[in-house]
Amino acid sequence: MKINGSVALVTGGGNGIGEAVVKHLARQGAKVAVVDMVQKNIDRVVKDIKEAGGEALGIQANVTSEADTARYIKGTIEAFGQLNIAVSCAGIIRDGMMLSLDKETGKVSKKLGLDKWQAVIDTNLTGTFLCMRDAAEAMVNGGWEGLLVPISSVNKIGQVGQINYSSAKVADALMPKIIVGEFLMRGIRNIRCVAVAPGYTATPMLTGMNQDALKAILEDVHLGRLVAPEEIASLIGYCVENEAINATTIEITGGLCYPKGIAK
């Protein structure tokens, strides 16, 4: 599928990886819908795309809401007449250990709250499911060629302190196999699904992390630095144009290793 002339929507498009993806696709000639919860970030990204001569629509929406999902898909199609690429980038972290122990008694002093669990599952898993489901519905009913891109994470392998996040991201990574398998069963041949699992990437999300932990992690990255959001965006662009890439999850980590050098 050619990027030029296609229509893309990117949730979480107001910041970080999502912003890099919308700008990359717009530069290559796609019409883009910037979906995010933060209106001022949407306005900034749409303005940048306009100034670069691109075509963009901003839509404020909460990806955890089924009604909002229907609304941002409808808005994209009203503005651009079709939908070909849906990238689910909206995501949050609410890190914490499942149990914390009292140092003196050794008994449990604190449990990870359901609020932290639910918020991450709602945004990172339910939000992605709703986006993939409704984008696929629009593509099938419209007869449009398409690519669905859930954003997973290298922490899908299970990261301590992230039981909520890792659980959501491993589920996101499974989606391509399931979705493409179901498409095959239903005779849907023109829509692909490829998940992307970034490693530690230079976005505002990482400013929420423990900075000492981040420094230690970078020592185990072969590339020696954080992945740039633009590098993730260019991988997604490549996935759009190479139709042999399908039903899989691609990691882009700069070579993340376990301490002492075994690649994860």
Next chain:
Amino acid sequence: MPTLTYNDMTFAVEPRGDRWDISYALPNGANAIAGAGLLAGLPEGEATVRALALIKTVFPVGIRCVGPDVSHPNTIGDLKIIGPDVTHPNFIYWDKDSVSCPKEL
């Protein structure tokens, strides 16, 4: 350049080549771009009608909060805080004109 007023917001539909940009006034007097390079090839009249339909989809109005949402309490230790929260399903959007929003949902 057509201007549209929709639920206390003022939008402008401006031509750019054969396309249309939709901007809106922010409360601080500045302008933000709602959409850029849209509705290719449409004449002004049709572009204005289509722009208004798009604005109504993109900017739902009359946000109403229905709650509390007892299934999603925020917890601090044993304390359960049940209240409105934009990330929860009890926070709903009224996506029609505010005039038609019932006094009670």
